[in-house]
Amino acid sequence: MKRVLALALGCIALAAAVSEGARPVPHRRRVSRPVNLVWYAERLDGQAVESRQPDEPINPASVVKIATSLWSLERLGPDFRFETRFFARGTIDPARRVLTGDLVVQGGGDPDFHVENAFLVARALNELNVDRVTGAVIVNRRFWMGWENGSEGRQPDPIKRGLLMATRLRQALNPGRWNGATRAAWRELALRRGLDVARPPRVVVAGGAGVDGEADPGEMLVVHRSQPLADILRRFNCYSNNDIERVAASVGSVDDLAAFVAERCGVPRGAVELQTASGLGENRLTPRLIVRLLREFKQTCERLHLSVESLLPVAGCDPGTVTHQFPELADGPNTTAVVGKTGTLTTTDGGIAVLAGIARTGQGDLLFCVAVPRAGGRLRGARHAEEKWVLDLLGTHGGGQPRPCAGMLTAPDTGASVILLGDRVLPPPGGTSSLTPVPEPTAPVNR
The missing domain is CATH 3.50.80.20 (D-Ala-D-Ala carboxypeptidase C, peptidase S13)
Structure with a gap:
């Protein structure tokens, strides 16, 4: 009887020991790396208002699509049809x-x-x-x-x-x-x-x-x-579609695009490093140069009697990346105040999150670029930090002011x-086409 009792007590002790050993070890809380923002913002007159590492080259990711859009508008025209x-x-x-x-x-x-x-x-x-x-x-x-x-x-x-x-x-x-x-x-x-x-x-x-x-x-x-090139570009920019490379293919090479950006923005050719016309791959522009590119894009739109909103997405108006990635800009008191272009790479150059655009404030429009280099694995936090930066920018300059939406995004x-x-x-829907039948050419056209 004593042997049985001793055995039972031993089993109880062993079970207690196993139970104690099975307790989960408390997890050490992961300390996330701080999000390091770089930025540059200026008024329409060119006066800088915000700046942090504005001349340090970054990967602009899909913000390159602004350059491709500007290039194709200048070379082909907004009404060009393929x-x-x-x-x-x-x-x-x-x-x-x-x-x-x-x-x-x-x-x-x-x-x-x-x-x-x-x-x-x-x-x-x-x-x-x-x-x-x-x-x-x-x-x-x-x-x-x-x-x-x-x-x-x-x-x-x-x-x-x-x-x-x-x-x-x-x-x-x-x-x-x-x-x-x-x-x-x-x-x-x-x-x-x-x-x-x-x-x-x-x-x-x-x-x-x-x-x-x-x-x-x-x-x-x-x-x-x-449909006209301007409508095609808006579709590509809203959804940040990398097949915008096809538009560039009708204009020239990526080297031609880089040379165009350098000449148009008044910088040495070596200041513009482009591997693709979509933003895929390893590209290099500085935040200050991106803002200059935005300024050139805006001026071309005005000369062609186009609104920037008819080519780039507006947060709170258009579907796609700007509205999806920056919900506080898309909804609330600052809705429709920002028109611009996102850029995201998950692994290239350690990841990058970029937002470049034009913010309409109570004190006038501001052109800006804000980015988080090496954002891989923490893109959500990077975008949140960028959104907070833009909201602060709006707040310190009289608050966000609404801008007109460009209407529904069209089908292809x-x-x-x-x-x-x-x-x-x-004809297209809603009326008679202005196009007329064309004579058959003597030789096939292969563009």
């Missing part, structure tokens, strides 16, 4: 509504061609008695459709990239190949344009997809003209037009 031309390489039987041969596409570098635009092209082909193509849809290397996330997601092999784009177009032309997102896009477009949702356009391409930018394209059937087909050669224009 053309995509569709050809029949074969013969059309109107009775059977069949193109015996290939549908050849010569892209002109449209950076914002999507399924909605393909729907317009399909409607035009149906108007021209083409419901079926026995051959393939064949594109050149300047036809892009859908998003790629810029150089980060782009297929490096141009043939594979072209095949991807041709396949996307083939699927968009045929409702039998649509997924849920494409069906939803058609429904939205049909309702917006007053079309029959139950009767989508249909062009069945039986022969697959191909890439060929050299061969004779055949007879031109349809020309698709994009809004303002786009499709020309049926020798026939008529399929």
Whole structure:
């Protein structure tokens, strides 16, 4: 009995020891590194009002898109439209509504061609008695459709990239190949344009997809003209879309862009280091230079009779990164006071968070750039610190003042037009297009 009692007491003691050892060790609280801001702000007359390390180069991330927007506006103009031309390489039987041969596409570098635009092209082909193509849809290397996330997601092999784009177009032309997102896009477009949702356009391409930018394209059937460049830039800037690199590709090289920024801002060429036109990669500008770039952008907008708000997002007006990342600027007493551009990189250069823009205050507009270098792993805290800095800037200069919103962000087909050669224009919604049919050129245009 004593042995049993001793054994029981031993088990109880062991259990107590195990229980004591299993107690969780108190966690040592992680002490986050302080967020180190750099900034520069000045009045419209150029007088500096706030400054901390303004001449230390930082990675501007997607703020580079302001430079790309300015460059393209100066070189192409705000009303520039990209053309995509569709050809029949074969013969059309109107009775059977069949193109015996290939549908050849010569892209002109449209950076914002999507399924909605393909729907317009399909409607035009149906108007021209083409419901079926026995051959393939064949594109050149300047036809892009859908998003790629810029150089980060782009297929490096141009043939594979072209095949991807041709396949996307083939699927968009045929409702039998649509997924849920494409069906939803058609429904939205049909309702917006007053079309029959139950009767989508249909062009069945039986022969697959191909890439060929050299061969004779055949007879031109349809020309698709994009919405104006200014509207395209606003869409790219609101969502900070890295495929703005496609816009730059129609203007020149990244070295050309860097040279343009240096000349326009009056700094040595070596002060501008750009690896991409989107802000991906390792780029270098100083906060002071970013503010100078903003000033040049604003002046160009004024000369072209555009508002900055029609090209860059306004916190509290537009969807996208500015409104999402800075909620106190988007809502409350300072809503719509700031128009600008965000920049974010999670790992490159240790991460970076940037906000550059124009703040409307009771004492006048202020141009500013605020950034947190080496912000990787703490982007939320970095943005909160930047937002607090902007709120303090507004508060010390008479408080934020509202600015007008630029209206709803447009869909990619809004303002786009499709020309049926020798026939008529399929107009944009809400009225008759000002575009007129164009004569067929003696040689195909490959931009």
